[in-house]
Amino acid sequence: MNLTDDEGMMYTPSLEWAYWYMRVQMNLRLQKVCGAPVSPEARVKQDKLHNITLQRLAVRIADGLDPKYMIGFNQFGMHLFPQVAFVWTLKGDSEVKGALKEDKRQYTGDIVHNMMGEVIAVHSIFAGKSQASLPHPVVREKEELWHFHFSYTPNHWASLETSINPAKCIWQWVVEDNTKDAQAKGESFTRQQAKASPECVWLLDCWPVNTSREFRESVHKLAGRQIEILYVPAGGTGRYQVNDTHMHKPLKGHAQIVAGKWCSANLFYLQASQANRRFLSHTNLQRRIQTSTCS
Amino acid sequence: MILPHLRNMAPLWLNIAIKHIAKPLVGEDRNLIKKGWDQLYVEPMNVDGFLEKARAAQVVAIEEQSKRQEVLKFQEQTLWMVEYANIDDFMLSWEREQGMVLAPLAPEVVEVSNFEKTWHER
Numbered sequence: 001m002n003l004t005d006d007e008g009m010m011y012t013p014s015l016e017w018a019y020w021y022m023r024v025q026m027n028l029r030l031q032k033v034c035g036a037p038v039s040p041e042a043r044v045k046q047d048k049l050h051n052i053t054l055q056r057l058a059v060r061i062a063d064g065l066d067p068k069y070m071i072g073f074n075q076f077g078m079h080l081f082p083q084v085a086f087v088w089t090l091k092g093d094s095e096v097k098g099a100l101k102e103d104k105r106q107y108t109g110d111i112v113h114n115m116m117g118e119v120i121a122v123h124s125i126f127a128g129k130s131q132a133s134l135p136h137p138v139v140r141e142k143e144e145l146w147h148f149h150f151s152y153t154p155n156h157w158a159s160l161e162t163s164i165n166p167a168k169c170i171w172q173w174v175v176e177d178n179t180k181d182a183q184a185k186g187e188s189f190t191r192q193q194a195k196a197s198p199e200c201v202w203l204l205d206c207w208p209v210n211t212s213r214e215f216r217e218s219v220h221k222l223a224g225r226q227i228e229i230l231y232v233p234a235g236g237t238g239r240y241q242v243n244d245t246h247m248h249k250p251l252k253g254h255a256q257i258v259a260g261k262w263c264s265a266n267l268f269y270l271q272a273s274q275a276n277r278r279f280l281s282h283t284n285l286q287r288r289i290q291t292s293t294c295s
Numbered sequence: 296m297i298l299p300h301l302r303n304m305a306p307l308w309l310n311i312a313i314k315h316i317a318k319p320l321v322g323e324d325r326n327l328i329k330k331g332w333d334q335l336y337v338e339p340m341n342v343d344g345f346l347e348k349a350r351a352a353q354v355v356a357i358e359e360q361s362k363r364q365e366v367l368k369f370q371e372q373t374l375w376m377v378e379y380a381n382i383d384d385f386m387l388s389w390e391r392e393q394g395m396v397l398a399p400l401a402p403e404v405v406e407v408s409n410f411e412k413t414w415h416e417r
Binding site: 115 | 298299301302303304305306307308309310311312313315316317325326327328329330331334335336337339340345348349350352353
């Protein structure tokens with residue numbers, strides 16, 4: 001039915017009415033956009049590529065590749081102070097505020113794991129221009145952080161260089177682990193043999209650095225054909241990459257809980273005024289950090 | 296909060312979180328990481344007949360790859376021909392690629408070949 005302009009204006013619902021109708025009658029809610037839908041065509045392509053990866057892996061494992069040398073890793077962003085975004089409050093409170101000011105400073109983490117569920121190495125990248133931007137050497141050399149590797153970039157983002165360094169660490173782990181296994185079986189290896197025998201598969205996402213020629217060449221220089229790189233289909237990490245599907249969310253959630261506990265234990269200090277903070281000596285704080293109940 | 300202190304605490308917190316996800320799940324003999332691998336990779340690979348299909352697909356893929364390489368090699372050679380329209384130059388570069396030692400060209404031949412070139416190519 002075509003209405004004249006005047007009549008059309010008369011029957012056009014107001015914004016308030018439209019809001020009420022969508023909220024109350026249609027039961028819709030405003031939600032934060034967190035991605036775009038993958039088209040059915042793209043999904044089919046991703047499935048096909050994932051199937052090719054599965055086929056390759058199945059053949060490699062059937063031909064004798066040890067599943068513990070099937071390695072995956074991916075970067076994630078982590079707040080320096082991971083704060084829980086939820087607090088207990090009374091129903092209807094209009095202004096919900098956290099105990100501390102929101103801190104958005106971040107670093108990049110990268111957990112390297114294998115098909116047996118072992119964490120092989122952890123790489124963390126801090127923002128800065130020198131070694132001074134890394135955690136204190138006392139912290140870095142802690143025994144419990146033996147599998148941590150630290151590096152820095154101006155904006156804490158991963159780069160080609162920060163990707164090659166973990167690659168070396170992973171390969172070193174593969175060689176050492178293979179040597180240990182051989183020694184346990186009573187075999188003796190020369191250094192050359194130890195490097196020449198192991199084989200591994202890396203499962204990476206299609207981040208441009210991972211697919212770059214420089215990265216692949218540097219991996220090739222490291223171990224020739226002994227490292228095979230397979231890629232998770234582009235745009236499909238949310239469905240096919242263990243880091244995205246199973247690890248990152250619980251990891252961040254637990255880090256928030258741990259940081260929250262530390263915060264509760266040190267709330268007196270954190271809420272103290274600047275003058276009081278000066279009063280509390282630096283060494284005292286260091287002792288608090290090192291002996292805090294975060295374990 | 297003071298940045299250096301946060302930097303010092305961050306790896307410790309991360310390490311505790313990693314230990315948490317690396318612990319075996321309640322009622323299962325695997326942790327969250329292994330569960331992920333199992334669900335996304337191991338279980339689809341263990342379907343009956345998957346390995347046979349994978350091997351057959353690999354044979355086809357290898358054949359296709361070798362065919363593709365042959366075509367690429369041919370195209371590369373043909374492109375060289377186009378690039379080096381002068382057959383002598385083509386042979387020269389081709390022989391260089393093959394690692395052959397060439398006899399020095401007679402100066403007369405070079406002179407004559409120069410006549411055949413256009414002015415801007417000399």
